[in-house]
Amino acid sequence: MPPAVVFIEAVVLAGRFPLLSGLSLEVATGEVVHLRGANGAGKTSLLRACAGLLPIASGRAEVLGHDLLVDRVSLRRAVGLLGHAGFHYEELSVRDNLRFALRASRAPLERAGPALERLGLTGRLLDTPVGACSAGQRRRLALAVLVARAPRLWLLDEPHAGLDAEARATVDALVAEARVGGATVLLASHELERAAAIADRSVEIAGGRVVPAATDSAEVGCDVA
Amino acid sequence: MWRDALLVAGKDLRVEWRSRVGLNQVVPFALAVLLLFGLALGPDAARLRAATSGLFWVTVLLAALLGVQRSFALESADRAGDGLRLSGLDAGGIFVGKAAALGFQLLVLEAVLALVAALLYGTPLEGVGVLAASCVLATAGLAAVGTFYGALAAGTRVRETLLPLLFFPVVAPVLLAATKAWSAALGRSGGGGVGWLALLAVFAAAYVAIGTVAFGPLLEDS
Numbered sequence: 001m002p003p004a005v006v007f008i009e010a011v012v013l014a015g016r017f018p019l020l021s022g023l024s025l026e027v028a029t030g031e032v033v034h035l036r037g038a039n040g041a042g043k044t045s046l047l048r049a050c051a052g053l054l055p056i057a058s059g060r061a062e063v064l065g066h067d068l069l070v071d072r073v074s075l076r077r078a079v080g081l082l083g084h085a086g087f088h089y090e091e092l093s094v095r096d097n098l099r100f101a102l103r104a105s106r107a108p109l110e111r112a113g114p115a116l117e118r119l120g121l122t123g124r125l126l127d128t129p130v131g132a133c134s135a136g137q138r139r140r141l142a143l144a145v146l147v148a149r150a151p152r153l154w155l156l157d158e159p160h161a162g163l164d165a166e167a168r169a170t171v172d173a174l175v176a177e178a179r180v181g182g183a184t185v186l187l188a189s190h191e192l193e194r195a196a197a198i199a200d201r202s203v204e205i206a207g208g209r210v211v212p213a214a215t216d217s218a219e220v221g222c223d224v225a
Numbered sequence: 226m227w228r229d230a231l232l233v234a235g236k237d238l239r240v241e242w243r244s245r246v247g248l249n250q251v252v253p254f255a256l257a258v259l260l261l262f263g264l265a266l267g268p269d270a271a272r273l274r275a276a277t278s279g280l281f282w283v284t285v286l287l288a289a290l291l292g293v294q295r296s297f298a299l300e301s302a303d304r305a306g307d308g309l310r311l312s313g314l315d316a317g318g319i320f321v322g323k324a325a326a327l328g329f330q331l332l333v334l335e336a337v338l339a340l341v342a343a344l345l346y347g348t349p350l351e352g353v354g355v356l357a358a359s360c361v362l363a364t365a366g367l368a369a370v371g372t373f374y375g376a377l378a379a380g381t382r383v384r385e386t387l388l389p390l391l392f393f394p395v396v397a398p399v400l401l402a403a404t405k406a407w408s409a410a411l412g413r414s415g416g417g418g419v420g421w422l423a424l425l426a427v428f429a430a431a432y433v434a435i436g437t438v439a440f441g442p443l444l445e446d447s
Contacts, residue, residue, distance in 0.1 A: 051311060052311075053310065053311070055445070073313070073441075073445075074313070076310065076311050076312070076313040077312070077313035079311070080311075081307075081311055083304070085303045085304035086303050087303060087304055087305050087307055087308025087311065088305060088308070089236070089240050089299060089302075089305055090302055090303065091240045091243040091244040092236075092239065092240060092243065096239065100232070100236050101308065101312065103232055104229075104232060104308075104312035104314050105313060106313075129243065130303075138303075
């Protein structure tokens with residue numbers, strides 16, 4: 001089976017500033033990979049590049065068989081990104097936001113109910129405008145969208161942030177279920193122990209590059225300093 | 226593309242219906258502008274009637290700017306625009322959908338403004354067919370230009386000041402043609418206004434076509 005993600009010397013720029021500066025990474029299909037690194041190391045940029053949201057300036061980047069230098073739009077229905085933002089419309093209710101997300105991504109609407117229930121979004125909360133929801137509830141909704149879309153590649157940026165203990169355990173369970181279902185998961189997290197427990201392997205990122213495994217702990221210390 | 230356009234238009238209109246920003250802010254703003262124009266020109270009834278077409282369309286332009294800013298503020302909050310891109314919606318469909326939602330709101334506003342302007346300035350609404358046709362065509366042009374440049378400005382840090390600079394010069398032909406068409410319909414100038422309607426139609430068609438084709442690269446680069 002071909003790898004889900006192949007980045008070779010990939011460069012992503014914001015103006016002239018390199019967000020990824022020659023990053024190389026290969027992730028097998030069905031693998032759960034934990035991305036770790038200091039703030040600003042490039043974890044979020046890598047996830048956004050994998051989602052086709054950031055253009056690749058040079059190098060090679062393929063995600064789910066799509067060459068991102070040629071076309072980074074047609075890939076998007078196959079990936080799900082849980083970012084720092086939830087991509088919600090504040091005026092729309094929890095239910096309406098999920099239904100819109102599913103219609104837009106052409107996912108079956110029947111998945112909405114089970115996904116909302118799985119994330120504990122039930123009762124009156126369903127008709128509550130997202131603008132009136134707590135940060136944790138918004139996070140749960142973003143996860144519900146992801147679950148209902150059932151993407152082939154899950155891109156999770158600090159998925160446990162802002163969640164209570166029960167929801168954090170649900171996130172761990174969802175990642176495990178995604179893997180069982182054949183999906184690939186890239187997970188950026190500062191919660192090293194928790195992430196290590198659900199990931200197949202861990203990759204250190206610093207300065208927009210993957211730190212070689214043999215030397216990563218020593219180099220990370222230097223980069224952060 | 227049309228399915229995506231309907232979906233996006235429905236979403237924008239639903240958000241607007243729930244937030245009532247148009248009803249509670251844009252409509253009162255436009256009515257205040259009409260009133261202030263009236264106060265500035267004084268109580269001379271003939272003068273007010275002669276200026277009705279121009280005042281109406283300048284007010285619509287100002288309100289359209291607010292509508293465009295609001296349309297893209299929705300997509301900036303919580304990075305909802307990224308969500309649209311991630312869902313794989315057709316970019317042309319997003320453009321047509323957002324422009325249609327904006328155009329619908331502007332048409333409702335224009336209906337209200339036309340009635341208020343008629344009462345306020347003492348101008349009988351004659352030639353309703355030409356008035357309505359010019360509203361539809363001019364609104365299509367305004368919505369298309371507004372959506373196109375709204376997306377362009379939304380990706381910048383100076384969006385609030387950049388958008389008027391881009392929007393007003395480009396829609397100057399719409400202001401001119403719509404004002405002339407209204408003046409013709411209201412009997413303030415010669416001709417039936419058909420030539421001006423044709424100009425509005427060409428302008429709208431051109432910008433709808435440009436926007437539909439160019440919106441994808443615009444979204445990706447902004």
